[in-house]
Amino acid sequence: MYKNPKETEYASWWNKTISDAGLADNRYQLKGFFVWMPYGFSIMKNIRNKWDYLFALNGIQEMYFPLLVPVEYASRNASWWNSFKSQAFYALGYEETEKNAFLRPTGEPAMYPMFSTWIRSHRDLPLRIYETVSSFRNETKSTKTFVRDVEIGPWYEIHTCHATREEAENEIKLAIKMNEELFLDAAIASIKVRKPPADCFPGSVGAVEFYTTLNDKLIENASCNNLGQAYAKAFDIAFTDKDEQKKPVWQTCTGNGERILAAIIGNHSDDKGIVVPPKIAPLQAALIIINSPQEEVLDKIDLGIDKSKILILTAKAFSEIGELRFKAERMGIPARIEIGPKELLASEATLISRAGNKKSVPFKNLKAELAKLLEKLQNDLYDASKKELFGRIKECDKIEEAEKAQVALVGWCGKTECSDWIKTKTKKDLIGMTLEIEKKKCIWCGEDGEKTYFSAAY
Amino acid sequence: MYKNPKETEYASWWNKTISDAGLADNRYQLKGFFVWMPYGFSIMKNIRNKWDYLFALNGIQEMYFPLLVPVEYASRNASWWNSFKSQAFYALGYEETEKNAFLRPTGEPAMYPMFSTWIRSHRDLPLRIYETVSSFRNETKSTKTFVRDVEIGPWYEIHTCHATREEAENEIKLAIKMNEELFLDAAIASIKVRKPPADCFPGSVGAVEFYTTLNDKLIENASCNNLGQAYAKAFDIAFTDKDEQKKPVWQTCTGNGERILAAIIGNHSDDKGIVVPPKIAPLQAALIIINSPQEEVLDKIDLGIDKSKILILTAKAFSEIGELRFKAERMGIPARIEIGPKELLASEATLISRAGNKKSVPFKNLKAELAKLLEKLQNDLYDASKKELFGRIKECDKIEEAEKAQVALVGWCGKTECSDWIKTKTKKDLIGMTLEIEKKKCIWCGEDGEKTYFSAAY
Known part of the structure; x- marks a missing residue:
């Protein structure tokens, strides 16, 4: 973990690290918006793949709702609208002046009027869906890439409707479990807290939030909200139960997004750059071939990893190695394998963990040793994150x-x-x-x- | 193919078919916006996975650019801005009145100012990237789900920059090839045409477009644009070549989107509903179990397909079968397998293609016969689409x-x-x-x- 007590220095380190690793370019001329660079986007896609996997496994279906929300929909729930309207971007047609639609800050007002048309009977329940999409919050506070942006994306939200309070509570437990699994792959330790009523999401009756560390502070990094029946009443989401009574549904919503990547950068970085946990790393190893024929090297080694997950870098002279090593380190690639003429002759490579450990490994053991390195790094990163977070807590x-x-x-x-x-x-x-x-x-x-x-x- | 010469009847058939199949709900209260239902979204995801596969195979990297574009960026290319500004949605903060940003109608004005900062030397070329994102066109014409929407998404765009005109032309050839492969999986025949200069994308010097059939008309369904150097000059995307001269790059852009799904509905449907080509179908088969223990049936058969790709429907009485059959047909599931007490006793299932063919198949042959059915349906759909399209053309x-x-x-x-x-x-x-x-x-x-x-x- 990169440690720097001064926020201003941390901010400049943050921007440089993101840029050097090839995660994002924040020179886009709108404050709070940035460009996802290919490498950063591929890490985020791996995180997203994990979400998609967990949701499919647990029977939650993916949908997509429009990015624009009619004001009429939103105003059906006054508490939500009052808390978000000052952050709303209205979408105004070329010659239109009426502010009748705005960009989604969260999903509720787009989704819930539709839920109300879909749900009629207890047989339509539970309804359990999610979407992954950008959210827009026109906040005036200072922005920080991946931490506080105006376009927050990719942002995922699960929304569920249930016949009973107990089912909704169980859904929250499942949401917590899924987030825990996601954080484990990201090697991020978190504390889970219950929010007091006044701090809950507008209109909700309870919330469990995940907090992770960033520099010397904590940061909210996932929230699982028990919405009770407040939204259901505002949006008229009701069903006829087995007893023929019309009842409002019980709802939950859960969200998370790019802040998982922020936590990875905040937790797993040093002066050289980020470290991407192997389980979500698009590139598992950087193979640096020094002054040797690439074909011959590739013929002789077996890393046991799909070729698309290896970054192959070639140096024509020993003087070029330094820059290649820095590149692999800045990108946070978990393992580095160096092979030059000497190694080729001895059928032995130098295997270096992004954590620093280094050893010579005969070609025939490379596959096993690399797998061991990746597993160890994954565990070590998580342990370090736990130690950092729990070391701060004092009763x-x-x-x-x-x-x-x-x-x-x-x-x-x-x-x-x-x-x-x-x-x-x-x-x-x-x-x-x-x-x-x-x-x-x-x-x-x-x-x-x-x-x-x-x-x-x- | 569903044939109905009257556009108004076609329009109501279209909306009913989309809704019955569970593809979209267009009751969202903004014209030209709709909700992607889980089944429709999963078909679109399969199409998207094919894009992602083709792009990765051909070394084109995924990125993500902000949805909002600064007007300042857009106005750097007057021809683009003049042709799109009447369709622009401006994004207006709560108390702001200045229209300084708008929702992206296409990617150029968000991307090209960034390209200009990234490209310096011939070593930075070629630049080959894509993104999949919503586009917004506030057109006043009548909308039609998947065909003409205001939020067009998911929309993919490839954008490339090259040192030479020849390289750009080769990129167009590759784009054509990738689109052909995508259309083949969708079992959609197309004609490829060169647009005359006046009909090209604003600022471009040449375009190849794919046209497919929809009802009795043709519809543009993918375009591969040779942008020449016009955008490069407007956005100052220039590089220092090997001869130390500063030169504008040569550019291409290629786009496609939800209209592939529109073509699938338009080409592969009948009075009963859509037919989803097996290669992009999320569900390969509907298994209808009639008045028999589900576990026993599942134990005895092997369809050779991942379980998540089979829709299992159970009927407690013979009277319920009709509705289940209709459901599978409306969803366009390629194959239907029916097993009741009689079949269970005889260890024989009824296998029905969505095209109508029906036969009894011993349990032990089910896997092979289903694979054969799926392959045949895929080919037949493509052949029918070809016959329909080319049968219309008369020299x-x-x-x-x-x-x-x-x-x-x-x-x-x-x-x-x-x-x-x-x-x-x-x-x-x-x-x-x-x-x-x-x-x-x-x-x-x-x-x-x-x-x-x-x-x-x-």
Whole structure:
């Protein structure tokens, strides 16, 4: 993990690292918009493939809703519309002045009026769908590529409707499990928190959010929302149950996006650049061939990996090797294999992990050793991420401890006056309560409370 | 092919067929926007997977550019901007009034200013990239799902830059080849035409377009544009060549999208619904189990197909079979397999092609017979599409023949006054010249000309 306490230095390191790795170009002339470069997009596609796999496995179907949302749809749910309309981009035809449609900031207002036409009876339930699409939030705050953009994409959202509250709660559990699996492939440790009601997504009754680390702060990186029946009532999504009664459905929605890539950059980088976890790396190894015939080298070695996942770089002279090594390191390619005339003669390659370890490996062992390296790197990255995140958390009984802790785990009674006081005193944000309820007296008023995380956050 | 000469009847058949098959829901309250239903989206994803495969095979890299384009970028190429600005949706922030960005109608103005920053030397060439994304055209004409929408998506565009004119021309040839392969999987016959200069994409010097049939007309269904150096000059995309001279690049762009699905519906449908060609069908077979234990049936048969590609439908009584058959037919599932108590006893299934052929097949031959059925259906669909398209084309020496022909192939000298006369007289549009130049005297002025297609078109 690249560590730099000053946010301004971190910001310039961030932009340089993204650009050097070939992830994005943020010189596009609209603030908060950037161009996905081929290599960055291929990493994001691997993440997306994992989502698609998990959703298919769990019977959640993919759909696509229009990017433009009629204002009429959105205004059916006042709490959603009030919280998003200041961020809306209206889509205005050439000679039109009426603001009757806007670009989607999230999916609800496009989807739910349609759900209302599709659902009639309990036989139409559950409805479980997702889409992967750009979202647009015209926020005026400072932007940061992959962390806070105006066009947020690719963004995935699962939306589900159920006949009972219990089913919706089980869906949330499944969403948590799927996100955990995704984060595991990305080798990212996270804490899961329950948000207090006031901090939930507009209109929802509960939310579980994943937080990961970025520089010295925490960052929200996935959210699983229990929407209860508020949206169903606003959008008239109702069904006739087995008892012939008309009832509003119970809903959930879950979202995640490019911030997984942000977490990868934030967690798995050093001064040389990023490290892409093998499970989502489009390129598993960089093969550097030095002053030797490429065909002959390729004939003699077997890496046990599809050729499209190997970046082949050739150096005509030893003086060129440095630049090639830097390139492979900046791109975060998990393994580097170097073969020159000496290695070719000895039928032995130099195998270097992006973590730094280096050894000579006979050609005949390359396949096995490379597989071992990739597995070890994947595990090591996850362990380092866990150590970093959990090393920051300190359970505190006194406010002075909480002030000093990076992430303070304190008792909180649930009252806003107490959390406001804790926030002011510790200069930290309220992150959320532990996933399973753990009782602890409020650090301010001393009344019954729950363990709650406070930390600086993006 | 569903045949109905009246456009209004065709339109209502079209909407019903799309809705019954579960492809799209066009009740979304913005004209020209619709919701992709899971089954329709999965067919489109298979088409997209084929694109992705072809592009990867040919070394074209995927990127993603923002959906919003700065007006400043677009106005650098006056001919492009003049032809698209009346269709532009401006994106207007909540309290903003300045129209400084709009939703992409095509990719050029978002991409080319970036190309100009990326390309410096001949070593940066060729640049060959694509993206798959929605395009927005705020056209006022009547919309038709998959054929003419306001949000056109998923839309793919390849954009390439080259050092020489020859390389650009070879790229066009490759683009034609890739589109041919895609159309073959979709079992769609096409004619390829060269557009006369006046009909080319704004700013381009040549275009090859694919036309397919839809009802009684032709429809443009892919275009491969030779942009020459006009965009390069407008956007300052230049490189230093080996001779140390600064030169504008040569460019191409190729596009295609949801109209492939439109062609599939238009070509491969009957009164019962669509027929999805096996090579792009997400579901290869519908297994209808009648009044029998599902587990037992599944245990005894081997279809040789991944289970996720079989739609399993169960009927508790013989009276329910009809509705299940209709469902499989409406969805255009290539094969139907029916197994009831009688079949189970005889270890024999009824195998029915979506084309209508039906036979009894012993369980042990099911795998081989199903594979044969799928291959035959794929070929038959393509043959029928070819027969339909080429059966319409008539080479004409006299204008009276051209008036009567569905697609008239006549000589044309290239002059607008002559094509205007042919269009008026035959009530047909100019489609384009044959791909390879074929000389033929102009049917109006009698001067030297080329064979040119005229037809009613969407």
